[in-house]
Amino acid sequence: MSGREVDGGDLAAQDSALATGPDYAIDVQGLSKSFGTNQVVHNLSMRVRRGQIYGFLGPNGSGKTTTIRMLCGLLTPDEGHGTCLGMDILTQGRAIRRHVGYMTQKFSLYADLSVRENLEFIARIYGVPDAEAAAAEAIVALGLEGRERQLAGDLSGGWKQRLALGACILPKPQLLLLDEPTAGVDPKARREFWAQIHDLAAEGVTVLVSTHYMDEAERCHEIAYIAYGELLAQGTVDEVVAGSALHMWRVTGPDPAALARELMEVPGIELVAPFGTSVHVGGRDRAALERAVASFAAREELVWRPDSPSLEDVFIDLINRSRDNFR
Numbered sequence: 001m002s003g004r005e006v007d008g009g010d011l012a013a014q015d016s017a018l019a020t021g022p023d024y025a026i027d028v029q030g031l032s033k034s035f036g037t038n039q040v041v042h043n044l045s046m047r048v049r050r051g052q053i054y055g056f057l058g059p060n061g062s063g064k065t066t067t068i069r070m071l072c073g074l075l076t077p078d079e080g081h082g083t084c085l086g087m088d089i090l091t092q093g094r095a096i097r098r099h100v101g102y103m104t105q106k107f108s109l110y111a112d113l114s115v116r117e118n119l120e121f122i123a124r125i126y127g128v129p130d131a132e133a134a135a136a137e138a139i140v141a142l143g144l145e146g147r148e149r150q151l152a153g154d155l156s157g158g159w160k161q162r163l164a165l166g167a168c169i170l171p172k173p174q175l176l177l178l179d180e181p182t183a184g185v186d187p188k189a190r191r192e193f194w195a196q197i198h199d200l201a202a203e204g205v206t207v208l209v210s211t212h213y214m215d216e217a218e219r220c221h222e223i224a225y226i227a228y229g230e231l232l233a234q235g236t237v238d239e240v241v242a243g244s245a246l247h248m249w250r251v252t253g254p255d256p257a258a259l260a261r262e263l264m265e266v267p268g269i270e271l272v273a274p275f276g277t278s279v280h281v282g283g284r285d286r287a288a289l290e291r292a293v294a295s296f297a298a299r300e301e302l303v304w305r306p307d308s309p310s311l312e313d314v315f316i317d318l319i320n321r322s323r324d325n326f327r
């Protein structure tokens, strides 16, 4: 906990500030954080509008969790400043956390308590009035009926995540920080989880969610892509794709893996990404890319089609280029 932490004691004043607060649930500038000599977040600025679902993407170790922890005052940035729910992240961490639900990557409920016991326990810790009723309400809202008496430790991955989300929203937070909430969860459970997230956003809750799944990125109102601690792209999915300025072709042929290796060496081709039986080929210089494609004209076994960049193409391109910059 930061030595500068002050707990803005007047809860009524805070609540009224929250109700009339700024348009942005998160508004931070120039955040940097190092662990020893390793700078894991560098000069990161971001703004998230209230009621939005904001996706946070990037490779492993790129600084997403560290950023989330700075946003709710669990870590103090070395540089930078900003607000979360209108409160200062440097000095009002404790007050921020009273209004934020933070779902960490690790399942942190009690494995040997039942679903209902876990929810009632959390409700009591947060001082929710009538903990039993609040837990019962959460059980219905999350579709956990019939599982109330099951031990949390015996739930499948998808149900565990749903219970963890239930615990997060019991105190009715204004902002949810969800750190890879669906890692390892099957597609049906992920879809249901996302339906819950959209319901919460429709009620005015702001959601910042980190994920490695492209389909989840496409369910967000806005996304940010972070690599090596740098924010490389930000905006709606369409804006991020358009901002890449990538031109793409898709080529299908008998041995996509060998073809991909060959294509990587061709001037004008900056991005090569095998996708099933075909290979996505891209570059920012349209003329150079077209010359590269034309050089394969005699290869009748290959079928070339112009294509549009997918979000995954854009992220692969961003990570390739940022890796070059950071070497």
Ligand SMILES: Nc1ncnc2c1ncn2[C@@H]1O[C@H](COP(=O)(O)OP(=O)(O)OP(=O)(O)O)[C@@H](O)[C@H]1O
Pocket: 035, 040, 058, 059, 060, 061, 062, 063, 064, 065, 066, 067
């Ligand atoms: N408390 C700490 N002490 C030292 N190094 C840390 C600490 N917390 C994180 N790191 C390092 O900071 C870097 C960024 O980690 P972080 O967990 O923020 O990344 P991430 O983008 O959330 O990764 P993932 O997608 O794998 O969860 C990593 O190299 C990690 O090892």
